Amino acid sequence: MKHLLSTADLTREEAIAILDIAEEMRESGTRAIKKLPALRGRTVVNLFFEDSTRTRISFEAAAKRLSADVINFSAKGSSVSKGESLKDTAQTLLAIGADAVVIRHPDSGAPARLAATDWIGLPIVNAGDGTHEHPTQALLDAFTLRRQVALRNGTNPLGQGLDGLKVAIVGDILHSRVARSNLWLLKTLGAEVTMVAPPTLLPVGAHSWPCTISYDLDAVIASGIDALMMLRVQGERMNAAYFPNPREYSRYWGLDDARLATLDASGAQTLIMHPGPMNRGLEISSAAADSPRSTVLDQVTNGVAVRMASLYMLLSGDLI
Amino acid sequence: MNYLIQQAAILGDEVQDVLIVDGKIAQIGTIEATDDVQVIDAKNLVLLPGLVDTHTHLREPGREDAETVETGSQAAALGGYTAVHAMANSTPVADTAGVVEQVYELGRQAGWVDVRPVGAVTVGLAGKQLSEIGAMADSRAAVKMFSDDGICVWDPLLMRRALEYVKAFDGVIAQHAQEPRLTEGAQMNEGEVSSILGMPGWPAVAEESIIARDVLLAEHVGARLHVCHVSTSGSVEIIRWAKARGINVTAEVTPHHLLLTDELVRTYDPVYKVNPPLRREADVQALRAGVADGTIDVIGTDHAPHPSESKDCEWGAAAMGMTGLETALSIVQHTLVETGLLSWADVARITSTVPAQIGRVADQGREIAVGQPANLTLVDPAARWKVDPSAMATKGRNSPFAGMELPGQVRATFFHGHPTVLEGKLATPRSANA
Numbered sequence: 112m113k114h115l116l117s118t119a120d121l122t123r124e125e126a127i128a129i130l131d132i133a134e135e136m137r138e139s140g141t142r143a144i145k146k147l148p149a150l151r152g153r154t155v156v157n158l159f160f161e162d163s164t165r166t167r168i169s170f171e172a173a174a175k176r177l178s179a180d181v182i183n184f185s186a187k188g189s190s191v192s193k194g195e196s197l198k199d200t201a202q203t204l205l206a207i208g209a210d211a212v213v214i215r216h217p218d219s220g221a222p223a224r225l226a227a228t229d230w231i232g233l234p235i236v237n238a239g240d241g242t243h244e245h246p247t248q249a250l251l252d253a254f255t256l257r258r259q260v261a262l263r264n265g266t267n268p269l270g271q272g273l274d275g276l277k278v279a280i281v282g283d284i285l286h287s288r289v290a291r292s293n294l295w296l297l298k299t300l301g302a303e304v305t306m307v308a309p310p311t312l313l314p315v316g317a318h319s320w321p322c323t324i325s326y327d328l329d330a331v332i333a334s335g336i337d338a339l340m341m342l343r344v345q346g347e348r349m350n351a352a353y354f355p356n357p358r359e360y361s362r363y364w365g366l367d368d369a370r371l372a373t374l375d376a377s378g379a380q381t382l383i384m385h386p387g388p389m390n391r392g393l394e395i396s397s398a399a400a401d402s403p404r405s406t407v408l409d410q411v412t413n414g415v416a417v418r419m420a421s422l423y424m425l426l427s428g429d430l431i
Numbered sequence: 432m433n434y435l436i437q438q439a440a441i442l443g444d445e446v447q448d449v450l451i452v453d454g455k456i457a458q459i460g461t462i463e464a465t466d467d468v469q470v471i472d473a474k475n476l477v478l479l480p481g482l483v484d485t486h487t488h489l490r491e492p493g494r495e496d497a498e499t500v501e502t503g504s505q506a507a508a509l510g511g512y513t514a515v516h517a518m519a520n521s522t523p524v525a526d527t528a529g530v531v532e533q534v535y536e537l538g539r540q541a542g543w544v545d546v547r548p549v550g551a552v553t554v555g556l557a558g559k560q561l562s563e564i565g566a567m568a569d570s571r572a573a574v575k576m577f578s579d580d581g582i583c584v585w586d587p588l589l590m591r592r593a594l595e596y597v598k599a600f601d602g603v604i605a606q607h608a609q610e611p612r613l614t615e616g617a618q619m620n621e622g623e624v625s626s627i628l629g630m631p632g633w634p635a636v637a638e639e640s641i642i643a644r645d646v647l648l649a650e651h652v653g654a655r656l657h658v659c660h661v662s663t664s665g666s667v668e669i670i671r672w673a674k675a676r677g678i679n680v681t682a683e684v685t686p687h688h689l690l691l692t693d694e695l696v697r698t699y700d701p702v703y704k705v706n707p708p709l710r711r712e713a714d715v716q717a718l719r720a721g722v723a724d725g726t727i728d729v730i731g732t733d734h735a736p737h738p739s740e741s742k743d744c745e746w747g748a749a750a751m752g753m754t755g756l757e758t759a760l761s762i763v764q765h766t767l768v769e770t771g772l773l774s775w776a777d778v779a780r781i782t783s784t785v786p787a788q789i790g791r792v793a794d795q796g797r798e799i800a801v802g803q804p805a806n807l808t809l810v811d812p813a814a815r816w817k818v819d820p821s822a823m824a825t826k827g828r829n830s831p832f833a834g835m836e837l838p839g840q841v842r843a844t845f846f847h848g849h850p851t852v853l854e855g856k857l858a859t860p861r862s863a864n865a
Contacts, residue, residue: 119627197745218747219618219629220699227698228743241747243629291629315634316626 114226114235115421118246118296123272126299129420130254131269136423137416140176147419150179153426156209158200159238160186160216165387166238166248169411170213173418179426182209197221198230205231211426212236219243219288234425242286248386249292251417253300255410256338259382274301279331281307281364282342282394283353285314289386290342294322307331309364311353312344328364332374338382341366341395357393366399374404382406433457434850435464436843439473439809441799443775449478451805454848454865459801471853473809476842479779481513481806483786483795485605485683486580486659486731487756489515489546491537492530493522498736498826500537504544506734506756506825508851511808511841514545514787514795515734515756519556520581526551526562528570535572542860543851547790550574552593552604556582561593568600575791578605580659581706583641585611590645594654603681603789605657606645608666609707613637618746620693620708628696630746633708635663642666646673646680657789658682660733662707664717671726681789683731684718686762687753687831691715695831701742701749702831705735722781723772729786732759736827754827758818760810761837768812769838775812794847805848814840824857 112125121129139147155174157167167183174181184204197216204212211234214222219241226235239245253273260276261268278297284290284306297304304322306313317324325331332339344360354360361367366383374381383395383404391397400407436449441459448462464470489503500517507515517534519525525534531548538546550567554560556579567574577597584590584606593604614637619625621632642658646669649656661667661682670682687705692712695703703709721727735752742749763782767773773781787796794804817836820828844852849861 196740197748198743216745218745221745221747223699224745227700241629242631288629291627314626315621315632316623319623319626 112424115246115425116223116226116235116237117244118249118292118299121296121299123299126250126253126296127270127272129250129417129424130257132420132423133250133254133413133416134269136419137413140416145176146178147176148178149423150174150177150426153210154180154182154208155211155213155422156182156184156204158184158204158212158214160214161239162187163215163239165411166215169414170238170418172415174422176415177419177422179422182207197225201225201231205233209233211422213238215239217241236421236425239288241288243288244292245288246292247414247418247421248289249296250421251410251414252293252340252384252386253296254413254417255384255406256382258413259406260337263380272300273297276302276337277305277335278302278338278340279305279307279336280340280342281328281366283312283344283348284308284317284342285312286345287342293340294320305331307364309354312348328370332370332381335379336381338384339366340384343386343388343390344394346390361393365394365396367396368398371396371399371402384410386410433468434471434845434848435462435468436471436473436478436809437464439476439478441478442779443477449799451845451848454805456799456801456803456805459799471809471843475813476809476811477775478799479511479775479808479810480783480796480799481808481844481846482511482760482782483790483792484512484515484732484734484756485576485657485729485786485789487515487517487734488520488736488752489517489534490736491521492533496738500534500546501541501543502824502826503734503736503756504538504541504546505857506754506823508543508844508846509824509841509857510756510758511760511810511844512544512756513806513808513844513846514547514792516547516549516576516790518580519549519551519578524551524555525549526554528563528566531567531572531574532570539863542863544846545792545795547576547792548572548574549580549605550577552577552579552584553589558582558584558586558589561589561596564596564602565600568602575600575602576605576657576789577602578607578659580605580607583607583609583611587644587648591648591652594649594656595652598654601791603655603657605659606641607659608638608641608645610637610641617708618704619696620710622693622711624693624696630696635665635710638663638707639665639669643669646670646678649680650676650678654679656680660685660688660707660731661718661721661727662688662710662714664714667717667721667726671721674726681728681785682726683729684722684727685731685733686755686759689715689718689766690762691831699746701744701746702753702829702833704746704749704751705753706751719766719770719772722767728781729789730759730763730782731786732756734825736825737829739828742829752829754820754823754825754830756825757823758830758832758837760841761839762832764812764839765837805845807845808841809843811840811842812838814838816840
């Protein structure tokens with residue numbers, strides 16, 4: 112693995128290897144001394160062209176727990192706001208002595224471009240590019256799902272995929288890099304995927320995706336789902352006429368208290384997942400977010416482990 | 432100097448000698464060489480009327496770092512062109528007689544091809560107020576084609592008025608058909624590939640709805656409409672319908688839309704970023720069929736050179752556009768001749784005769800016949816060459832065909848009887864005082 116740009120690039124073996132290493136990393140995170148020496152002396156740059164506190168600190172924690180040095184670069188107030196190009200910024204970081212670049216960028220494909228050009232020649236981790244992909248989010252979601260199912264069944268998650276699990280991804284699919292990364296990874300690991308959204312928030316062309324598409328959240332919930340991944344819906348979407356208003360969105364596509372009650376009454380073991388940050392009361396109710404089904408905080412914890420595994424695999428040579 | 436072209440296949444058909452004297456075709460037949468002529472061996476070469484491009488961006492004035500009238504017209508000559516239309520989106524915009532005369536004069540001084548400035552439809556391409564169309568038409572540049580290319584004349588009332596007004600000057604409105612609201616932030620064709628790449632999509636309907644509106648407006652006011660760079664199968668159908676109805680519309684397709692598809696965007700390499708965007712394979716096939724049945728009238732390169740920093744970046748930051756003058760004829764041969772869709776006589780029609788008629792370009796696109804101006808191109812259809820943007824005359828290195836092996840090479844170009852290209856290389860410009 113040279114870069115981590117898209118979950119579509121991962122084979123099943125590679126994906127399971129990352130999840131298995133993440134299990135070890137997670138275990139190390141429960142010790143009194145959390146730090147591992149694996150990347151001592153290496154420098155990881157967090158190159159963030161978009162505001163993101165959660166993902167950046169998760170990557171920062173991951174790199175630091177592996178003893179790497181971390182440089183955080185935020186576009187705001189930097190040379191980028193003075194018109195510096197991605198190429199020049201990246202080459203500057205190379206000259207400073209970076210060994211790997213974790214990049215978040217508002218343009219779809221910017222990490223792929225950084226990897227494909229001769230600009231820097233460093234391992235690149237895509238930490239979210241435009242509305243394209245967010246592969247470490249999908250890996251941490253898969254990790255969380257695999258671990259929860261193993262816990263429930265009393266089995267060992269190591270070496271396992273997600274075969275036969277039914278996952279519904281609900282919300283703003285059109286603008287979601289999380290949805291795209293999850294689709295490819297869940298398919299690779301053997302899960303069945305349903306995308307649920309208002310038609311305005313599904314891309315033209317999604318009919319070609321390897322998933323079922325539905326506009327009816329209640330029908331999908333009733334069909335028996337192992338996990339509901341609720342996506343953040345940005346308020347400004349309604350100004351662009353994607354839906355009439357937040358109330359109507361919640362009524363049809365939100366995981367509200369009524370739907371939570373239906374789930375509880377059905378006896379289903381459906382997990383509730385959300386990549387955060389949540390809009391409580393819009394795509395997810397507080398009761399749903401805080402229910403025992405919710406894996407929201409577990410996902411955050413697992414995110415550090417998965418990002419440790421990703422950095423470790425990219426920076427410590429050919430493990431697979 | 433006079434020239435004797437020996438054994439050229441005229442329009443790919445009959446093999447003849449052609450004698451050029453004082454810038455005109457003096458004789459066609461079997462002709463003995465004399466001491467006062469330079470002989471051009473054209474054995475196995477096809478003789479075409481000099482190519483006429485309805486659509487280029489020569490960037491001057493304003494963006495001389497990207498291209499100048501001189502470098503752009505050198506690229507044109509190498510591509511077999513003897514006339515090019517230069518779009519109005521320069522800085523300042525070509526919306527006054529002064530600017531179009533400047534571009535015209537730069538072309539004349541350069542001496543490689545006829546440079547025909549296109550006038551802006553609206554002041555500053557702003558889509559608010561008609562520019563001085565009459566003054567540009569009556570200037571020394573004698574502008575006949577008006578376009579806000581790069582931007583759609585979106586306001587339906589303004590478009591109607593423009594179509595009506597240019598009738599007084601025998602002009603034509605060349606429309607860049609792009610509904611602005613449906614393409615806000617658009618980066619590539621909207622479809623299966625954009626859904627996977629997470630790129631804001633550019634729907635076909637944004638082009639087709641404007642074309643549908645404009646052909647109806649052209650019919651209503653009895654005006655002449657030219658549709659720039661048609662890129663979708665739906666657009667071809669609408670234009671086919673309009674022509675069947677007798678509407679006075681002509682249509683253009685670029686070489687790149689005849690070959691390349693949105694699958695290339697998967698590389699995220701901005702060399703494939705262009706407006707209108709690369710579409711699907713079904714569109715490519717529909718465009719070829721549209722050329723074959725006459726729905727699409729002409730090839731326009733939409734030659735759009737950019738400095739390297741505008742393409743050596745991430746997709747979202749990159750400029751739209753591709754170079755095309757030095758590869759156009761090869762792409763036409765590859766996609767239309769070698770597929771059996773067109774004869775060389777058809778190629779002459781779509782690359783020279785009809786483009787000259789649309790732009791009312793004097794002395795261009797004429798029949799290869801005695802007494803006609805000697806604007807001619809000799810092409811070697813058997814040649815194969817590898818595209819190397821760094822070896823091109825254009826300043827732009829943004830060729831989407833880089834590295835491809837293409838058929839057909841321009842061996843010589845005669846511009847009013849003067850060879851601007853010989854042996855496939857730039858020769859000398861024609862004197863501005865000739």
